[in-house]
Amino acid sequence: MTFQTLDDIEDGQRVLVRLDLNSPVEDGDVQDNRRFDRHAETIRELVDRDFEVAVMAHQGRPGRDDFVSLEQHADILADHIDSDVEFVADTFGPDAIHEIAGLEAGDVLVLENTRMCDEELPEEDPEVKAQTEFVQTLKGEFDAYVNDAYSAAHRSHASLVGFPLVMDAYAGRVMETEYEANTAIAEKEFEGNVTMVVGGTKATDVIDVMTHLDEKVDDFLLGGIAGELFLRAAGYPVGYDIDDADLYDHQWEKNSEKIESMLDAHRDQISLAVDLAYEDDGSRAEQSVDDIDEKTVSYLDVGSETVMEYSPVIRDSEAVFVKGALGMFEDERFSVGTAGVLEAIADTDCFSVVGGGDTSRAIEMYGMSEDEFGHVSIAGGAYIRALTGAELVGVEVLKR
Numbered sequence: 001m002t003f004q005t006l007d008d009i010e011d012g013q014r015v016l017v018r019l020d021l022n023s024p025v026e027d028g029d030v031q032d033n034r035r036f037d038r039h040a041e042t043i044r045e046l047v048d049r050d051f052e053v054a055v056m057a058h059q060g061r062p063g064r065d066d067f068v069s070l071e072q073h074a075d076i077l078a079d080h081i082d083s084d085v086e087f088v089a090d091t092f093g094p095d096a097i098h099e100i101a102g103l104e105a106g107d108v109l110v111l112e113n114t115r116m117c118d119e120e121l122p123e124e125d126p127e128v129k130a131q132t133e134f135v136q137t138l139k140g141e142f143d144a145y146v147n148d149a150y151s152a153a154h155r156s157h158a159s160l161v162g163f164p165l166v167m168d169a170y171a172g173r174v175m176e177t178e179y180e181a182n183t184a185i186a187e188k189e190f191e192g193n194v195t196m197v198v199g200g201t202k203a204t205d206v207i208d209v210m211t212h213l214d215e216k217v218d219d220f221l222l223g224g225i226a227g228e229l230f231l232r233a234a235g236y237p238v239g240y241d242i243d244d245a246d247l248y249d250h251q252w253e254k255n256s257e258k259i260e261s262m263l264d265a266h267r268d269q270i271s272l273a274v275d276l277a278y279e280d281d282g283s284r285a286e287q288s289v290d291d292i293d294e295k296t297v298s299y300l301d302v303g304s305e306t307v308m309e310y311s312p313v314i315r316d317s318e319a320v321f322v323k324g325a326l327g328m329f330e331d332e333r334f335s336v337g338t339a340g341v342l343e344a345i346a347d348t349d350c351f352s353v354v355g356g357g358d359t360s361r362a363i364e365m366y367g368m369s370e371d372e373f374g375h376v377s378i379a380g381g382a383y384i385r386a387l388t389g390a391e392l393v394g395v396e397v398l399k400r
């Protein structure tokens, strides 16, 4: 192991712990998900070992609907560790310092959303982040820093990269497990076919992964919003915003050239949806992409014919990686694509990895279990960067 872990720290210290509790927020309600479950193991261990624990985490980004307080996260975490968790609506000001001072052995306190602190977000070098007032103030309150937020480790934000430069720093259990699994996967060689299912909402992530893995992956099966943008590049009248939606056009402007050249260079490797699903009078309806003359509805899933085409490719693969959902699976009507490919993977004995904070939620939601997959990562962006062999800044600073 290249960094210190919880095996290397003496019990009973005052620790500042960075988790990634970034979650889907529906109508203001934070949705419980696998991230709580995983991080609870780290926190439970710290509680059992009499540490005094203050938790830092982020939620959403300023300006977005999911940029909310961590008050609900503290309650959800309390359920997962089956013990009290206090919350303070302050990141590093006098209220936070007061609550931190009152911590006793086995106590857990969640500090307010780190992204409510101005010094957290701009991506800057770890050396710059280490000198912020945020880091300099909190470091004096603790004996050590623990980073468990592997899924945010691709961000050079103060709470992730500043503290390890000025404090004793350790990797939490999630950091350790995800790092080992994802690094091993990146180094693995496969003799048979390797397939990657790519979807979700983030076109840049999808292009990145396709660009870096085009030699390792034999077949890319596309869906989701990213898949629609590829259909647009292939000449279909889909993949642009209608009504007030803001999902496609800005991503198209940023990425169209890359998508077009990717499609040109790798047409044989890339499978696009042959049909798409939309809402019609409250029900699911499907349409072949060849029959779409003009986009008049929002497509929320790939169609059943697409799943029938993708499933045999998965069955014939030695390894399958998933990043991003093929549709808006949170609504059961539009879960056919995502649940269909996940079931096809679960039914074969291929090596499989499912990544993405949101996407991995579909596993239990549709009656499958984590054991049916090789590795289920709670990371999205960090997972695909790791697969491409890229270093994660939050991990690198822990190694120093």
Ligand SMILES: Nc1ncnc2c1ncn2[C@@H]1O[C@H](COP(=O)(O)OP(=O)(O)OP(=O)(O)O)[C@@H](O)[C@H]1O
Binding pocket: 199, 200, 201, 202, 223, 224, 225, 299, 300, 301, 323, 324, 325, 326, 327, 328, 329, 330, 355, 356, 357, 358, 359, 360, 378, 379, 380, 381
């Ligand atoms: N056609 C679609 N319209 C609207 N939403 C879609 C569509 N297809 C997929 N999605 C959404 O994509 C989301 C998952 O993909 P996304 O890439 O955003 O997250 P992720 O894979 O969990 O990764 P990360 O952890 O980086 O957020 C799901 O919440 C799903 O609802």
Ligand SMILES: O=C(O)[C@H](O)COP(=O)(O)O
Binding pocket: 020, 022, 060, 061, 151, 152, 155, 357, 379, 380, 381, 382
């Ligand atoms: O949910 C994630 O993928 C991580 O928490 C990083 O969040 P961000 O993409 O908003 O930086």
